[in-house]
Amino acid sequence: xxxxxxxxxxxxxxxxxxxxxxxxxxxxxxxxxxxxxxxxxxxxxxxxxxxxxxxxxxxxxxxxxxxxxxxxxxxxxxxxxxxxxxxxxxxxxxxxxxxxxxxxxxxxxxxxxxxxxxxxxxxxxxxxxxxxxxxxxxxxxxxxxxxxxxxxxxxxxxxxxxxxxxxxxxxxxxxxxxxxxxxxxxxxxxxxxxxxxxxxxxxxxxxxxxxxxxxxxxxxxxxxxxxxxxxxxxxxxxxxxxxxxxxxxxxxxxxxxxxxxxxxxxxxxxxxxxxxxxxxxxxxxxxxxxxxxxxxxxxxxxxxxxxxxxxxxxxxxxxxxxxxxxxxxxxxxxxxxxxxxxxxxxxxxxxxxxxxxxxxxxxxxxxxxxxxxxxxxxxxxxxxxxxxxxxxxxxxxxxxxxxxxxxxxxxxxxxxxxxxxxxxxxxxx
Numbered sequence: 001x002x003x004x005x006x007x008x009x010x011x012x013x014x015x016x017x018x019x020x021x022x023x024x025x026x027x028x029x030x031x032x033x034x035x036x037x038x039x040x041x042x043x044x045x046x047x048x049x050x051x052x053x054x055x056x057x058x059x060x061x062x063x064x065x066x067x068x069x070x071x072x073x074x075x076x077x078x079x080x081x082x083x084x085x086x087x088x089x090x091x092x093x094x095x096x097x098x099x100x101x102x103x104x105x106x107x108x109x110x111x112x113x114x115x116x117x118x119x120x121x122x123x124x125x126x127x128x129x130x131x132x133x134x135x136x137x138x139x140x141x142x143x144x145x146x147x148x149x150x151x152x153x154x155x156x157x158x159x160x161x162x163x164x165x166x167x168x169x170x171x172x173x174x175x176x177x178x179x180x181x182x183x184x185x186x187x188x189x190x191x192x193x194x195x196x197x198x199x200x201x202x203x204x205x206x207x208x209x210x211x212x213x214x215x216x217x218x219x220x221x222x223x224x225x226x227x228x229x230x231x232x233x234x235x236x237x238x239x240x241x242x243x244x245x246x247x248x249x250x251x252x253x254x255x256x257x258x259x260x261x262x263x264x265x266x267x268x269x270x271x272x273x274x275x276x277x278x279x280x281x282x283x284x285x286x287x288x289x290x291x292x293x294x295x296x297x298x299x300x301x302x303x304x305x306x307x308x309x310x311x312x313x314x315x316x317x318x319x320x321x322x323x324x325x326x327x328x329x330x331x332x333x334x335x336x337x338x339x340x341x342x343x344x345x346x347x348x349x350x351x352x353x354x355x356x357x358x359x360x361x362x363x364x365x366x367x368x369x370x371x372x373x374x375x376x377x378x379x380x381x382x383x384x385x386x387x388x389x390x391x392x393x394x395x396x397x398x399x400x401x402x403x404x405x406x407x408x409x410x411x412x413x414x415x416x417x418x419x420x421x422x423x424x425x426x427x428x429x
Contacts, residue, residue: 099244101190102247130162154182
């Protein structure tokens, strides 16, 4: 009975194991399928890695990854500016300015007509044939495509009547349609004097304002030098080109002075930020000022390009399409002045400021302190390099002591000897 009972228990146990294995197979199969699905789903569910954004030029200039030593090469910029100033002064001395009748006085004639290719030459010949006034001082231009303008030196009343009749006859229009306006020479001289006085007052107020804002008189000097630099070059370009100097020209000059001043103040504000607590830093004033120029360089370029593009369109319209008028005079002053203003704020004002500040006693002492610190660091680095070289040089005389350690070569040769065990009796003896 016991044997049969044992056989029945063995069969029952075997049957349960077969059923358990049968149940486990589908579970294992399901688990394998789930694992396969998970593996197949991973690539689609995986989020794409975000690519690191590339740093732009403006960011690299701002953080100092790349930079150009504008302040260190100041002699190069001084030489370029000196050449431009020399050319401008020579142009003013040799050619002079072509002052309009608003400044030197004269008579302005305007008449309606249909402009053709020969209109200007025909009217000029008709006026010059009268032999009145200097032919070199007579200018004939067109205003749009429906009006001609003649400007002469100051004339008497009878001479004005003769010029009006000549213009009306040449254009085949009634004499009454020819309008005239006279400007006295004394009034033109007074306008010139008042303009120079206004310019002097403007420069004085600018110097005081910059000194009050930045609390550094050397910044005022540098800004005024940059303004005068821009003014002389712009006026010299006027003398070279031969454009007439009109009230529109004066307006353009005052505008570019304001623009150049704004650009310079932006750079100086960054210089002040970089040089705050400078004596406790590891940079000189020139290095901090140069970093400020690099940090504002992209802003200056963008502002200049955006400002020059519409001014260039204005100059093109006034010069090539209209041929005369205030647009041409205003456009040339703005175009030249905005470019020279951006140039002077980067290449003249800031290097000059750094040069002036480096001569101060506190900056000289700070620069010497940095030089001594660099020398000490260099000596320490040299001494450390020599110590490391001696420690690593196998041909160095003597042996390097290694307390508590055994040479590996001695262990391989079996030179190392283990102490023998002694009995307590021997140790006591």
